[in-house]
Each structure stands twice: as structure tokens, then as C-alpha cells.
Amino acid sequence: MLFFIAKRIASGVVLLAAISLVAFSLLFAGGDDVARRILGPTAPQATVETKASQLGLDRPLWDQYVDWLSHAVTGDLGISWFTGEHVSTSIGSRIAVTLSIIVGATVITAVAAVLLGVTAALRRGWIDRAVQAISFLGFAVPGFLVALALVVVFAINLGWFKPTGYIPLADSPVKWASTVTLPVIALSIAGIAGVAQQVRSSVIDALERDYVRTLRSRGLSMNRVVFKHVLRNAGGPALSVLALQFIGLLGGAVIIEQIFAIPGLGQVAVSSTTKGDTPLVMGLVLATAIIVVVVNLLIDLLQAWLNPKVRLS
Structure with a gap:
């Protein structure tokens, strides 16, 4: 290991x-x-x-x-050519904001996708068709349109959430939740669509294996077989898709942060790239790449835990 x-x-x-x-x-x-x-x-x-x-x-x-x-390699990413601020400071003050949105969207994506995918695989029929329709809509509708619709309905018309801005978690957990809920939902829609389809396919494939029939013949309930055995065997492909969704959210967050006026990496990425601020752009590239490498490492470790054969690859 x-x-x-x-x-x-x-x-x-x-x-x-x-x-x-x-x-x-x-x-x-x-x-x-x-x-x-x-x-x-x-x-x-x-x-x-x-x-x-x-x-x-x-x-x-x-x-x-x-x-x-x-x-x-020593942690010195230089100084911005345009603002004179240390790159590590510019990124450090914003990365927590972006990660709070992306991690929240990933958690919601994972939970919702597993529930929808397993339900569609077990129930089939109209439930399966409904889940596939929802997945298709999630793929087809652009994230920025979902974000705009959420702002109009839940922030402007109903007034349940703040339409723009960001309040740090340390200042007020309740107000923080009100500022990140809509961005998290907007980012989650497409991710749920992709992961749910993968979970559905993997669970259906696993349910046709001989070990499932053996476990059922021993008197184990379907729920126990699914959540204790089937999901573990079907989890590998779903984890891979979830990792790709997480990486994709890094790009999607740029647009979402602009719509909701959230001071995350998206704003500084657009500004620094437009100006050609090489030290700041390189700092953003390095920070993003490190996040991607860490996420891939965690996914590899989870897959190795689910399937020991992965350790041999």
C-alpha cells in the first residue's frame, strides 16, 4: 500500500x-x-x-x-505585477471561499446521485425513466441558466436567500449558508446528472452478478445486499466520475462566482488572465493543479480500499 x-x-x-x-x-x-x-x-x-x-x-x-x-517549491509564488500583493496572499484569501462551494456541491452531488442511481436501478419502470429524464435535463441545461433561474425564483421573488455577495462562515454560519446555498445547488445539477447515470449503470451490472443471487439465497434483504455489497463493487466507476465532476466544478465555479458576486478564485482568475498577470496566473494554475492531484490521490486511495486489485495497477 x-x-x-x-x-x-x-x-x-x-x-x-x-x-x-x-x-x-x-x-x-x-x-x-x-x-x-x-x-x-x-x-x-x-x-x-x-x-x-x-x-x-x-x-x-x-x-x-x-x-x-x-x-x-519554497512557497514563494512572487508578487502580482498589477496589484503589488503577494500571490500566496491573493490566492489564500479566496481559495477557502471557492473550496467551500465546490466541496458543498460535491457532497450534494454524491448523496443525491447515489440515492437517484440506486432507486432507478432497483425500481426500474417509470422511476428509472424519470431519473434518466432528470439526468438528461441536468446535462442539457447550462449551469449559468440554472444559476440565473435560482436567483430570480428563490432570491428575488421569494427572498429566501441573498442574491449576491458572500459572508464568511466565521462571521455567521446562518448567513454564510444563505450565501452559498444557491451557488452550490447551481453547481450540483449537472454533477448529479452524470454521477447518477454512472451509479445506475454500475448497480444494474452488479445486481446481475452471481454473488448477489448467492447472498439473496442466504436470506439477506435486498437493502442489505445493495448497501453493504453492491455499492462497494459498483463504487469504483462512480468515484472516477465524481472526481471528474469535482475537477469540472473548478472551471464551473468561475462563472457561478461571477453571477453571485462571490469573492473566490473565479474573480481573480478572470482579472489576472485578462491583464496577463503572469505571477498570479501561475499561482492559480499551481493551486488548481495541486487540488486536482490531491483529489485524484484521495480517489485512488478510496478505490484501492474498495477494490484491493487496484493497488496492483
């Missing part, structure tokens, strides 16, 4: 290095424009070139990347 974990961590480190190098290379092409945007359109060309030299933009790409990487 230790070798399995070490191998997954090593592959994660390689992935982080590859992602950072690719992202840095893509950002390098706009270096001269960044100096111009910092100084303004009326700045003399000589001043722009001096600023680009101060930022190190006149150095070879590999030298810039090695310099950034040598600082990044």
Missing part, C-alpha cells in the same frame, strides 16, 4: 511540473504587452523595455521558468 501511495504521489509531482511548464510557456508570448499594460498606452517605448527587463521578460523562457520554479 505504501508503494502504491508513493507511486501516485510521484506521478502527481511530475504532473504538476508538466502543467506549470506548459502554462508558463503559453503565458510567455504576451510578456511585452504586459509591460505596456502596466505602464499605460502613453509610456515611452524605452520605459516599457526597461520595465520588461525589470520583470525579467527579456530573459530566455527556460531561465524564467527555472527561477519561478525554484521560488515556488
